[in-house]
Amino acid sequence: MRLNKHLADAQYCSRREADVWIERGWVLVNGRPARMGQRIQTEDRITILPAAHAQQSTQRTILLHKPVGYVSGQPEDGHEPALVLLTDANHWRHDPLANQPAPHSLKGFAPAGRLDIDSTGLLILTQDGRIAREIIGADSQIDKEYLVRVRYHAPDGAVIDSAVDQAFPAEQLARLRHGLELDGVPLKPAQVDWQNPEQLRFVLREGRKRQIRRMCEQVGLHVTALKRVRIGSLTLGQLPLGQWRYLDVHERP
The missing domain is CATH 3.30.70.580 (Pseudouridine synthase I, catalytic domain, N-terminal subdomain)
Structure with missing residues (x-):
């Protein structure tokens, strides 16, 4: 395994940070300064010098x-x-x-x-x-929570922007929760529920480009406002x- 990947997987730092540490001589492998791109074995002894921890403590x-x-x-x-x-x-x-x-x-x-x-x-x-x-x-595995105000463009051409929860079909809500795909790739299951008659609450564990807006478009909803209220805890x-x-x-x- 590459040393920078090992450090990232062990949650010491990111791969990019690992490369900086290695370049500055702050990581030792078996007592010797590591090299950029170096691969390591299970038995190798990795040492991170105090300078790396000191630099990391200043990050905000x-x-x-x-x-x-x-x-x-x-x-x-x-x-x-x-x-x-x-x-x-x-x-x-x-x-x-x-x-x-x-x-x-x-x-x-x-x-x-x-x-x-x-x-x-x-x-x-x-x-x-x-x-x-x-x-x-x-x-x-961290989820993100969003409050999403929507209007419904019904198949008969009607545009509904109040009491949307009453007009929106239950089977389409089920598709928002699981069954849609973007760019040919299936989406992970999501939590989607009505927060109030015009606003949905989404909880996702992925973040594809403009994901919620594109999900809504597939089921006849138009997003009029989107607010992220939580990331993990x-x-x-x-x-x-x-x-x-x-x-x-x-x-x-």
Whole structure:
């Protein structure tokens, strides 16, 4: 196995972080500095130097209530990235770490699970590859919860935007829960229930591009608003729109 994969699988860091550690000489294999791309055997003794742990302790994770109009990652099509909201002025005053200033540098922050430009809600921005892997890694078991306001375009051409739950066929709700596919690939089972007559609650364990909107389109629903309220054990809570807080050291997704 490659050393960087071993370190990531053991949840010491992400593969990208492992490569940085190896490049800086912070990882030893049998007492000798590791090499980039090195493969290891089961019996090899791996040592991580204190400098790696010290560097990792400085990495921050931020919970942001993303508004509509901001992209999760890099700027695109003239739209600003959500990172521009990480200012002292937008730091939630009820954050237990409110006395700590906004990050001096935004280098290394990346979204752990994107939100569409026209969606709102919980966006996690992290420098910590372990947290990113835990949330969006291929073997992640963390679910995400969304509140989705919809209108129904019935087969007879009627557009229903109130008491949608009464008009929407039960068999189509069952298809949302399990039975749809995107781009020829079946979707994992989802929890989908009515939160109120015009709003569905989705709980997913995957995050395909514009997944909920595309799922709804297949059953005659049009999404008018979408808000992510939870990622694993981390909830949006009372965090105001456009504001952010630090992830506390005792919190995990």
